[in-house]
Amino acid sequence: ITISFLVLRLIKPPKAALLVESSPNSTAFVNGEQVGRTPYEGEFSAGEVVIKLIPDSFESPLAPYQSTVDLVAGIKTVVRRSFGDTDDTSAGEVVSFERIGGDKASLSVISIPDGAQVSLDSQTRGRTPIKITDLETKEYHLEVAADGYQKRDFVVKAVSGYLLTAEVKLAAQPGNVEGVTTPEVPEEPTEETVEKVKILTTPTGFLRVRQEPTTQSVELGQVVPGEEYILLAIDEKSGWFKIEYETDKEGWVTNQYARKVENNPEASPSPSPSPTPIPKASPSPTPIATP
Structure with a gap:
């Protein structure tokens, strides 16, 4: 034995x-x-x-x-x-x-x-x-x-x-x-700004662009993690982003793999490709050695 x-x-x-x-x-x-x-x-x-x-x-x-x-x-x-x-x-x-x-x-x-x-x-x-x-x-x-x-x-x-x-x-x-408190700076009235969406890392290496804000909708194209696109609208119900993924082409992407970025002065009307990264934790099972 x-x-x-x-x-x-x-x-x-x-x-x-x-x-x-x-x-x-x-x-x-x-x-x-x-x-x-x-x-x-x-x-x-x-x-x-x-x-x-x-x-x-x-x-x-x-x-x-x-x-x-x-x-x-x-x-x-x-x-x-x-x-x-x-x-x-x-x-x-x-x-x-x-x-x-x-x-x-x-x-x-x-x-x-x-x-x-x-x-x-x-x-x-x-x-x-x-x-x-x-x-x-x-x-x-x-x-x-x-x-x-x-x-x-x-x-x-x-x-x-x-x-x-x-x-x-x-x-x-x-x-x-990064550990340094930064004072708030009043925003100065400047030229028109444009909101953008940045595509986050996905398990597949790309993110599908849909005709409607749902995974059941028709796929119009794909966008690549790390790139930024002009934000056109946000669906109030699902939180999905409507973007201009190509010149004069619009579609929806899920907010699970995309996030809004800070406003940037509008320099050009076309999307400009540019990972993003990573609880107060409640007590939970602690590590147990099993020698």
Whole structure:
């Protein structure tokens, strides 16, 4: 029986678990393959995987998220994302374990931006990047905060013999870009401006242009992620954008893969091609080591 078990272990090494949560819900892709919708949980072979999340966007467009995550055999890695309209206003964390041995637990916290204050159970422990050792095996309330950003807090469970790693992304507060608060500048009356729509990254590499604001409508053409087009109208019911996708040609694109960009002075009437990027998270299942 022992020999058979060892052979089985060699043939089928332990899997790595992945839990993905987001706000709002999103469509999840792993290594380019659609695996489901959040909350999503699955098992994969250990190693690096590319995770991509396309958020549901019914009112205003939200920035998709994509990142490479290293999955460890026998360990559940947790990915959480709270979507904003840009990467700066998005937040989240990636939490996982690494076996280090010994009878104590350790915690490593990395953040964007650097230098964020880290607190465990309301006690300040330092600033990121930081490694905290000699922790007891139990649940802790982790809080990461920085000036000009919305704080992030969630529950983690430290396990003896393991290093718990939390990579935390903070969302910039309104009016704050890359940690620097920018004063509002009164708009000066200038020449006529034109609103545009930017096409976001899509799973197919293109976005269909429809005759009407619905996926059931006739396809008129296709547009490419990264390009910008003149915005003609917004459908109040669906939020779809009506654009001029070619000179004197109009059609509708879904706001799930497109977003409005800041007004630009109108220089020419024709569309000018020009990825876009990536929750306060509520407590959710924490990573559990399965040695």
